[in-house]
Structures are given as structure tokens and as C-alpha cells.
Amino acid sequence: MKTFLSAIQWMAFIIAGSIVAPIAIADVFHLNEIQTTGLVQRTMFVLGISSLLQALIGHRLPINEGPAGLWWGVFTIYAGLSTALFTSNIETLQALEGAMIVSGVVFFLLSFFKLIDKLAKLFTPVVSGIYLLLLVIQLSGSFLKGMMGIGRGNCEVNLSVALFSLFLVALTFYLTRHRLKLISQYAILISLGTGWLLFSLLDLGETFHRYEGPVFAFPDVLAFGTPIYDSGLMVTSVFITFLLITNMLASIRVTGQVLNDLGADNREYRYRASGYTAGINQILGGLFSAIGSVPISGAAGFIATTRITKLLPFIISSLFIIGASFLPQVMSVFAALPAPVGYSVTFVIFANMIGIAFSEFDRENDKHRTRAVIGTSLFAGVGSMFVPAEAFSHVPPIMVSILNNGLILGTLIAVITDQFSLARKRKMQTFKEA
Secondary structure: OHHHHHHHHHHHHHHHHOOOHHHHHHHOOOOOOHHHHHHHHHHHHHHHHHHHHHHHOOOOOOOOEEHHHHHHHHHHHHHHHHHHHHHHHHHHHHHHHHHHHHHHHHHHHHHHHHHHHHHOOOHHHHHHHHHHHHHHHHHHHHHHHHHOOOOOOOOOOOHHHHHHHHHHHHHHHHHHOOOOOHHHHOHHHHHHHHHHHHHHHOOOOOOOOOOOOOOOOOOOOOOOOOOOOHHHHHHHHHHHHHHHHHHHHHHHHHHHHHHHHHHOOOOOHHHHHHHHHHHHHHHHHHOOOOOEEEEEHHHHHHHHHHOOOOOHHOOOOOOHHHHHHOHHHHHHHHHOOOOOHHHHHHHHHHHHHHHHHHHHHHHOHHHHHHHHEEEEEEEHHHHHOOHHHHHHOOOHEEEOOOOOOOHHHHHHHHHHHHHHHHHHHHHHHHHHOO
């Protein structure tokens, strides 16, 4: 029973954090209701398969796969460029299918030549900590907007929803710190269920969309048609792959460290195996016309909050998600989760990730050096988040993926400044010894 409840809680967390991306992408590509439902179904199917593969043959850690923010950004950028580069939105989506397949091949090549293991050495504790801080900062705006009832056509703060969200955040914090382990361990599941019920009883918004369609449906293969291999998008996908590796390595390292801190069995960091599996997952994203996935760092916050460290519940939850993806009516219920409820409950998880980031900083001995790296990286990364997307309208998409993404820009600067300061420190020590 304990394993089953843990699996359900994992499932709720994964779906709540992943359902927004396919709905948003369907909106920018003007997909109809049937096409949108199909995209949600295929995305969840791919995420379930990807999480299962990583847990069994990849990194073998309880890290959920989610729609990669980088792919989300690329989809959004090319939705605006589709009329200029392609004949229709569907043709653009066919080109994006091809881009994800190319990304999968690049993952394979980097893993085969053991380049991922070399890249992993760049992720020192200070770089991992900066990555987590930037991730939470980048997400904070979306969280607060969702908790205030802003979104889905509403541009004004809803005070009733905001007060409800504040109450639900407080309730979730209380439950996660409850003295009874049974309550604290399943606090996320309890809060989601309680929040959803109260949201409905208080009539704060729509909580269910009636679905009319088949009871069972297998996800379509190449739903948008045969992949198109556009030269410009292929170059972009190669570059995106390197950035996806950045996300993957950070997620593996941080989650592994949290598991070690909680007394879980020490596990080796299987970066190369994870790279091969990530290649399979990107190809699956292209073949099933979904959104490319990546290991989500939020898993570290989930584990730290719930203290569910075993792999079995995570594997079962992945199987549940795969099964649910065959049932469109079930997926429609999850898609109806009120945004304020999802954001309020997961707010606690991501708030805990800030503490994990500072724990990473504490692992560094040279505080003076690391403070310089932290300051430079955060200043640049956070600053880029305030630059409006319209300012990059004439910038090549490859550069937009960096300059308009504070998480990636800040992390890359962190890697560069960290390695530069380490090299300088070694040179100074060599000079003194001489």
C-alpha cells in the first residue's frame, strides 16, 4: 500500500508539472481540440516511456522526465517563423519532428565518444547550485501568476484565487513538516486532492472539461506527417542537444546528492548510459510527434520534500502514466487540474530546491572564489530574464536559445568562470611552489 501511494504521488507530481507544455504549444500552433488532446496524450506517453527507460537502463535514479523547456522555446520560436520558413504550421511541426530525431542521434554520438563524461566534470557543486537557483528564479514568475489566477485568457489578479493559493501553500508546508510520517510523506498527494476539492466547492474556476471521444486510443506515430530535415533546424537541434545535456547532468548530480544526504544507497552517476537513453527518448519524441523530454531537476525537490527515495514507486508511476496515456478520458481529467492548485502545491517543492542550492555552495571550500562565480553568473542569468523576447526578433534562433534563456546563459557563464578561476588558482599554486 505504501509503495502504491508513493507511486500515485509521483504520478500526480509528474503530470501536474508536464501538462501545461503540450497545451501551450498546441495553442501557439493553432491546433484544434482533437489535435490538442492527441498532443497531450502523445507527450504523456513519451514522458512515461522516457522515465521508465532512464530508471531501468539509464541513470537509474528516480528522476522524472518532463517536456524540455528548450524544446518548448524552439517550438514557440518556430511557430512565429513558420509562415516565413515553411508553408504551414503542420509542415513546421514536421520539421520539428526531424529536429528531435537528429538530436537523438547527436546524443548517441556524444555518448559513444565518451564526451558526456567529460562534460560532467564541469558540473562542480557551485555550478550545480547556480543552476538550481536560476531554475527556481526563472519559474517563480509563472508560479506567482498561476497562483494569482493570471493566465488562460485572464490578465488580472483574482484575489479569491490568490488567497486560496496562499492557504494551500501554507497547508502544504504544514503537512510536509507534520510529525506523523504517514502524513508528511504523502503531503503532496493530500494537498493536491484537498486543493482540487476545495477549488471546486468554492467555485473558483472551471475544474472539469467534458471529453467526448474513444475510451481507448493508442498514441499516433508521426501524427503530423513524415519528418522534414531542414538544414537550419538541424543545426539548431545539434546546439540544443548540448544544452539539454547541461540540464541532464545537473539533474542527475543534484538528485544523486539529495539521495545520498537522505541516506539512500550510494549510486554511481551513470552519465554515459543516461546519454544513450536520452538519445532514445529524443527519437521517441520525434516519432510520436510529441515534445522532447529531459530529466527534471524538480525531482530533487520532490524527493527532499517527501523523502521517497526508493526507485520502485517511481517505476510504477511511469507505468501508470503510460497506461493512462492510452485512456483519453483519464488524460482529460488530469488536464483539468486547476492551475492555481498545481502551482501552489509544487511551490513548496521548488522552494525546497533553494535550500538544496545553498547546500551545494557549502560543499565548496574556497568561499571567496565561489562567491565571485555566483555573483557573475546570477547577475548575467537573472538580468537576461528581464530582456523582452521581442528584442531578439532579428537574432538567429540558435543565439536566442542562449541569450533569451537566463537559465542556460547563467549556467554557461558559471561553467566558464568556474573553470577559469580554478585554472588560475592552480597556476598560482604552481607559481608559489616554484
